Amino acid sequence: MSEENLINIKINHKDLQVDKNLTVMQACEIAGEEIPRFCYHDKLSIAGNCRMCLVEIEKAPKLASSCTMPLMDGMSIITNSEKVKAGRKGVMEFLLINHPLDCPICDQGGECDLQDQAMYYGFDKSRYSENKRAVENKNMGPLVNTIMTRCIHCTRCVRFATEVAGVPEIGMLGRGENAEITTYLEKSITSELSGNVIDLCPVGALTSKPYQFKARPWELKRTDSIDIFDSVGSNIRIDSRAQEILRVTPRVNESINEEWITDKVRFNYDGYYQQRIDKPYIKKSSKLEPSSWSDAIKILKSKLKNSNPLALVGEHTDLETGFAIQKFMSHFGKDNIECRTDNQSILPILDSYRFNTPIVNIEDADLVILCGTNPKIESPIINHKIFKSYNSGAEVFNIGDDILLNYPTHYLGESLSELNNDLLKKHLKKATNPILIIGSGFLNQLNSNDTIKSLFSFASKNKIISDGKNNLNFLSPYASRVGQLLLGNTSPDNCQPYTKLKKKSFDTILSFGSEHIADSAFKESFKVYFGHHGDEGAMSADIVLPTPLYTEKNGIFINIEGRPQEAKKCHNPIGEAKEEWKILKELSNQLSLNFEINTFDELRQDLSHNYPNLVNFHEIIISSNKYEDQSNISFEGSSCIYPIQNFYMSDIISKNSKTMAKCVEDILSKPLLEKSA
């Protein structure tokens, strides 16, 4: 902050030097004075319509709303006088005139801004003897429940939909006593981030439909965890009671998800308990029958003796499990673990399979090129950041299918070679901070490494990679991918690894949550499925072993930008489920193989000993190898096939969620964003 930007002000008679571009409310916050507010929110534009944040400014005749008031040199602000208190009390009285006194049956009760602030500024009696107004509830879709009589018209939801979600579908109709918040013609909100309006609503007008009447906040146990349903690793807080997760809400992490999470992780938790594999199953005459751990291990032991097994690693596998698999599989040979079952192409360096731009910096881009990725579906948080950059003037180009996003794009064509498009060239010349995002749509189709090498050359020629910054990004939609690749749980074939895999040469297939075990190429092999949800994968297996979900064990996940984070255990595993490393340990003992780990802590210690940079929480891993080769630019004309078609049902857990099924029915079956909206 430069000297000239500083001004002297007084807050409650204490001198303070602050930036002159702040508002009175922000200055008060710096001074440690708490200002009550309903409509003001850090991440949204300033509305100034609740009037709760009144403060006294010396020499001004009336109280001023601090959220809208810019600072001036020499300003003397008073936040704790009787006049201020009386003013806020008056505002509160008006807010409560039409607010129903239904806190005892309101889901927001106990964590409600209005309730809390009424404790300080509310009257204990009402002077209002007229009829209160009542407002009809509106439909906002299968996720957001509305009780519109409680609404105090702060318009946070309206601003969120327009400014953050990028779907201007919520608005305030009418005026004065007739004002009502609604979506256009009461249609469902079509955003993947729509659930966040529930957290934003300062009262109980917008609440969670699935969580309705489930619990009170003080009954819940809080567990900090992370979102594993896309690769961004949004920080979440899981609220549970006994053995059941009751809701998922975001945790603030300014470098990743700010304070938003996707609807998928917020609402698919009912799927955690559907179709769970609760005990070991063994296939007898082509039918899976419940069995015991000892029987299952016994059969497995005889099968694995002198065998050549292959391990498939799924999309929700944590780092410790990956490491344990590696430890176990090393006894059987080399190149027998594969996590890239979707054929993602990589070079053997970290920079070629992660999102190299820190997520927080995406919004600084002035040009964004999307290649074979639909960020709206694959990674709504990254899509929000791109939307932010679009709002500050960035141009967005798209190669692949002509997908519909919540911001306009220049569509260049189907093939990766469109990167040489003249229009793009012209814009690239002007751009100072362009970023390029390569999605699995192309990465999974490539037949040679040259294309990835070409991408690096293209990037360095076009200021995408230059002096210290690397804006060439590879986006995989799977939470486990970067971590497993860093562990090296993949075959050395860098293109089409799964297609090239000599599947017939393995007689036993161990699938750790990978549904690819059901592929016809493994028909002859003996198949073991380690997982938590029964679907195709488990159905095709000869032995099914129950393992815990990410909420039932501790585990590290490395997000797409290379940031290790921990998902913490929330409650005990369901049924007889056992952590993967314990099963592998048991098997090792039976087969007299060396597996010297006895506890989870030992496993993690061993992991951090072998891969010290993977357990450095919250720091982005620094890549040691840079790609230097300046090869010729040539792109192969592969087609683009997006990895995820349906946002709400992209994985085995969401597929089992009733809430997600309702979303598909309600939101996806109707035409998505209409162009004119």
Next chain:
Amino acid sequence: MSGNHPGLSNTFIHSGEKFEWSKENLQSIKKIISRYPSERKQSAVMPLLYLAQEQNDNWISIECIETIAETLSMPKIRVTEVASFYSMYNTQPVGKNLIQVCRTSPCWLRGSNKITDTICKETKCQINETSEDNLFTVVEVECLGACSNGPMIQINNDFYEDLDETSTKQIIDNIKNDLPNKVGSQKGRRSSENA
């Protein structure tokens, strides 16, 4: 009183017919939009709502909203917000003649209640109702700004001032019989000169 003022309802309805701008309106729209910077053409939403209402039998249907949103490339909900905010954009269908009776103090002191009663009797509809033959919709409004000539009513775009029960009945009868009406003061006053 029954129902709501057709301009104060927050519910919008489909007319069932496609709404397309007439040729003349397309030309006026061009002119109106040219008044604003090109990236701010949504500013033209109010004049466009007015044109749409004029073209669409004096009310705004969902089809109108969607056409306006498309013309100005703005979200439909934003157009809806504006249309619902102002009471002079009718969000419900109204009769051929929208009769707005001023009921604010000056007109009321000069007997607007009697005028209201006469109108209701003659048109056979209550306040906020449309007559069966779809000829009239009667609404009560606040001050229309012709206080010195009260009591007064507005029928569509015209003011009728210095009314009494007889002249009001005459005006309604003329409309029923498709006869022309004298606009302005019914007592022969020029504008608001001393009576």
